[in-house]
Structures are given as structure tokens and as C-alpha cells.
Amino acid sequence: AQTVTQSQPEMSVQEAETVTLSCTYDTSESDYYLFWYKQPPSRQMILVIRQEAYKQQNATENRFSVNFQKAAKSFSLKISDSQLGDAAMYFCAYTRGSGGAGGTSYGKLTFGQGTILTVHP
């Protein structure tokens, strides 16, 4: 079974600085997708960034970027120029692709335990 591990229950960063959140995963699949979701105190889960495993280039979305190390099964999120609005719980998630020997995945997500990010002014 696939597992996703976030080893940092809490992280903090000063406003305008850079922080990296860690995520590792375990899978035997070659076709899969990885995601970072953000859940602010208002509780609405929001997609931050996604990475297709078949793409070698790391995904970026404005101040958010990932370091995708496929061989090491590592998928970290870097937040540059941190803002107060970045304070939230961050979840790393994995889903198997539509093909593969395991049959239809239906996009079911496996989540890590989450990392609480605090941003200090």
C-alpha cells in the first residue's frame, strides 16, 4: 500500500523568508501524481501545487515550488518570500495514475499527517 509521510508536525518561518516542508512517499507504481494542499484556519482545503511523476521538471506556482526527487521518493515544498497568509496546515498527497497493473485508481488520495506552518511577522 502507498504511504505518505510528513516528518515535521510543525514548522515556523519569519515573514519574507523561505521555508521548506518535507514529504516522502512509498510506492511501487511508475505512474502517479503528487500534490500539496493548504488548509488555512478557515478549514477550506486548497490545492497549492501538483506534480506529475512522468515530468522531470519541478512544478512551480508563483512563490511555491517543489523539489521532486523521484528516485528518493521525496517531494518537498518550498515557499519563498513567506507571507502571513501562508500560515496553515499543509498536506502532502499521492494518487496512483489511471493506468497501471493495479487497475483503476479513481484518483483516490493518500495523505500525509500534515505540517502546521506558522509565519511570524
Next chain:
Amino acid sequence: DVKVTQSSRYLVKRTGEKVFLECVQDMDHENMFWYRQDPGLGLRLIYFSYDVKMKEKGDIPEGYSVSREKKERFSLILESASTNQTSMYLCASSLFSQGGTSGEVHTQYFGPGTRLTVL
């Protein structure tokens, strides 16, 4: 933008009551999901549905059932609520395309959540 709504933000019920949590999405997504979120455990999948009237168990289906009579609506049912079902419940939806390689077809969009307390 995808919009996923849930019937209640906060709900308080008594042990033994039958509880309905409803979720509606407006983007014609095939897949819908119910998760519960507990501190330190992340999100765990209860049930999901990949088409009208189709459902499959997730990782923790015990004590729950679901109903999907229309494509846009997916209901989670607690037949007899218990205190260990006190939790945050999140609904999500996504497209589905067999063999699709676009990240979008695998991306889930979430509702605001329902905080359920069972006394």
C-alpha cells in the same frame, strides 16, 4: 472555478441519532469522496463514488454508508452516531478519465468541511 459545498459547517448530534451530511459539486465531476480529518492522522478516506449509484469503500467505512442518486450530490450517512465519530468531515470531487495523463483529471477539489460533534 470548481465549487464544492457541504450542507453544514457545524453539527451537534446525540449518540444513536441518524446523521446525514450532504455534499454538492457544480462542475459535473464523476468522482466524489468523503474523508474524515483527525489531528495527527491526516485525512482518511471513508467512501467514494465514481458514478451515480456507484460506490466503493475507502479505508475506514465502518459505521458509515453513502448515497449518490444524482451526479452532483453525494451524501454520507451515519446510521447510529457514536462519540468516536466526532470529527471534521470533508467532501471532495474530481474529474475522471481512464488513461488520462493530465494532472487535472486527478486533482480533487474540497468543500469547506463539516465539524460534527456527537454527544
